[in-house]
Amino acid sequence: MTTYILKRLLLMPLMVLGITLVSFCVIILAPGTSGKGGGSGDVRSGKLTQQQLEVMQRTFHVGKPIYLRYLYWLGVLQPEATQAELVEARRKLAGVREQEAFLEDRVEDERRYRAYVAHLDRTLLGSRDPASPATPDPDLQKTIEEIEVDARVPLRGMLFLDFGMSVTTTSVSVWQKIKEALPVTLAMNLIVVIVIYLSSLPIGIHSATHQNTFSDKSTTVLLFVLYSLPSFWVSILMIKLMVSLPDYLRLPFQGIFPAGAEEMATLPLLWACTKHLALPVAAQCYGSLALLSRFMRASMLDVIRSDFVRTARAKGCRETTVIYRHALRNSLIPIVTLLGGLLPGLLGGSVIIETIFGIPGMGYLGYNAVLTRDYTVLMALFTASAVLTLLGILVSDILYVLVDPRISFEKGR
Amino acid sequence: MSEPQAQTPPAMTGGSQSYWDLVWGQFRKNRLALVSLVVIAVLFVLAAWAPVLAEGKPWVWREDGRTSYPLPAWLTAPTSGMSVDYLFNYFFFLTLTVPAAVLLVRRSMRGKEFSAKVARKRWSLGLLAAVLAGVVPFIGPGSYERGATPAEKEAQPELQIVKVWHFFRRYRLDNRDYLGARESLSKERGDYAYFPLVAQDPLGQTTDLLQPPSSKHFLGTDNQGRDVLARMLHGGRISLSVGFVAVGIATLIGILIGGIAGYYRGWVDIAISRFIEVVICFPTFFLIITIIAFIDERSIFHVMLVIGLTGWTGLARLVRGEFLKLADQDFVHAARALGCGGARIMFRHILPNAMAPVLVSVAFAVAGAVLTESGLSYLGFGAPPPTPTWGELISQGKTHIFEGAWWLLYFPGFMIFLSVTVYNLAGDGLRDAMDPRMRN
Secondary structure (H helix, E strand, O other): OOHHHHHHHHHHHHHHHHHHHHHHHHHOOOOOOOOOOOOHHHHHHHEEEEEEEHHHHHHHEEEEHHHHHHHHHHHHOOOHHHHHHHHHHHHHHHHHHHHHHHHHHHHHHHHHHHHHHHHHHHHHHOOOOOOOOOOOOOOHHHHHHHHHHHOOOOOOOOHHOOOEEOOOOOOHHHHHHHHHHHHHHHHHHHHHHHHHHHHHHHHHHHHHHHHHHHHHHHHHHHHHHHHHOOOHHHHHHHHHHHHHHHHHHOOOOOOOOOOOOOOHHHHHHHHHHHHHHHEEEEEHHHHHHHHHHHHHHHHHHHHHHHHHHHHHOOOOOOHHHHHHHHHHHHHHOOOHHHHEEEEEEHOOHHHHHHHHHOOOHHHHHHHHHHHHHHHHHHHHHHHHHHHHHHHHHHHHHHHHHHOOOOOOOOOHH | OOOOOOOOOOOOOOOOHHHHHHHHHHHHHHHHHHHHHHHHHHHHHHOOOOOHHHHOOOOOEEEEOEEEEEHHHHHHHHOOOOOOOOHHHHHHHHHHHHHHHHHHHHHHHHHOOHHHHHHHHHHHHHHHHHHHHHOOOOOOOOOOOOOOOHHHHHHOOOOOOOOOOOOOOOOOOOOOOOOHHHHHHHOOOOOOOEEEOOOOOOOOOOOOOOOOOOOOOOOOOOOOOEEEHHHHHHHHHHHHHHHHHHHHHHHHHHHHHHHHHHHHHHHHHHHHHHHHHHHOOOOOHHHHHHHHHOOOOOHHHHHHHHHHOOHHHHHHHHHHHHHHHHHHOOHHHHHHHHOOHHHHHHHHHHHHHHHHHHHHHHHHHHHHHHHHHHHHHOOOOOOOOOOOOHHHHHHHHHHHHHHHOHHHHHHHHHHHHHHHHHHHHHHHHHHHHHHHHHOO
């Protein structure tokens, strides 16, 4: 048991390396992009500006041999030029921060000064003339932006969780973007997984205990239909239904937060968010729910036919005791492992559902990154979601061993 | 199946039945699965017959005393933007030659007694002849070069010249608007035209934008005035071919990688298994979108290839498990003792015995690939624009959702649902038929 977990843990770094290698290959070796032409095709097709291209090429060291680029991206090696550049950039960045603070102070001072003048105008002169809103000096603003772009720190390496800057949105780090998107996807998927398990277990148990009755047959057919429905179609049909419903029955279908979320009290906000999440969660669950219920039914049927359940019945246990104390626990074992199978789809975020419902999660971020050719974001997304999935699968495997003491991986196959 | 059948359960009905006969016998009892198999066949025939049922080109076109045959010409040398047309037009000819061959073979054997061997030989000869006869219409001297003349290009800059490797008959790209020109035919000059059943072009744009179903357009029109029924029939070609080709690629890779891992074991197995685990961690749909977005001039074949290249992991795991189980059996040792090489043992001895579970998961994978393709087309990452696909119609329905364009949502969505359901049902039936516990 311990050796098994230890073995798995020791393999982890190797697997993570494998993941980085695969995501690097996918992005760098993709035809017609950052590979041979160094992404110049994207400029010609208008997907990237010249400046963005330069940022991208600098980040990925276009022109160097592939293996070096991979090592640079990982952060195992650092090009000498970059090392010097790094020191320089650090120094520069410190300076920039100072300068920025100074400039921002000046902007702020000016705003205050104008507000004060306006205030004087209003109180002393009684002028109704709305004071010009404090627009920061455009020159100053521009300087700040320029400095920011200039001082972009070269990539320190993925292993240091530095994925660089977003290629398309200047001055936003990739890490920042992921940090914003990940909690949304995680929260939503947590709800999805809970809903799936909470509803598929009772459905499966009911079907199994009432095998070949009308209710069993009709749920089986219904689940089969659900399993085959394309989720994007269902989402659109739900939106269509919402559009045609009267106002008081309508559920919101855009985003996850209601308008004016900042001013709302906790409970109404929670209620509003629940309403916002209802449709996307429903759209994301039903397929897996159907699958899991079918598995649950099959596994429960297997267990009910086994000897120990017959023994339990024979010694006079009540039916509920037999089902819930004896059979249920054993039939849960294969269901636990299915969690590992669900994870890859869940953690990467469902691209289609997130785009349809406008949920700012990982899938939506990825979709936009694909459209705008934001290579740094893409690489980070692949690596991050794959590593998270790897962790999830590891946890579910360990869970499996914990749940079922009969299973051991030590004796080999 | 002439291979040793170690997995074959003892035949229960007496006599010697092969494993697949048993499975088929069991499958036949499952009415739902049988119906789904029939529906799959119907979907295929509809896709093969799409141009014959709904196309804007006439069978025969007579104007000013000159006769041309635009639809037959297109059937033997498809020139639209869809490159799967060659395949499905060939299927169309097969739907004619195969029944003819069946009839002929039946007739030749009527009233006579044949040994099973001779009968089988006749059947295979007849079917082979049918398969070859389907190619005949494609072969022949090209009457015209493919592509637009410079003058035509001048007049119609958007005229797309399809670059296909041509081996078969070549025709000039025929983009004439026959439906529009139909009005100008005059009976006095003896002009006539015979159009297909639904005389609507799946690619031709008209001014009837977003029309609801009517007697002219049975299922309405889309936002460029193209007939939805025609587009759905032709879109079936994409959906079906993507399902099968993509899963074919995935199956090949899966069998190869999983087979090697399961047969050679040891370090090879560990390395391959870890690699599979790494690949499984990637969110598949996102991966597919990314790769497809990076392809500069994508075609439907790229979509198939990418879906196939990303979908092999489950199959590889399955095949590995089967190979691990089978590689220790006596017939494998016997084959090795006879001096068979690794490849021969793997693919001629073990694989046929591992085929059953592989087939089941292939059926489910086809359903999954159809779903993936429709999702891709919905997002705009599927076949490039003029090509009709079901997902693309739904995405138009989504765009015009507030105008209530329900015919763009319901009909194609139902087709996707139907095809996914029948593949799943067929897979389910196959699995039940192969389950020895279900047999009695």
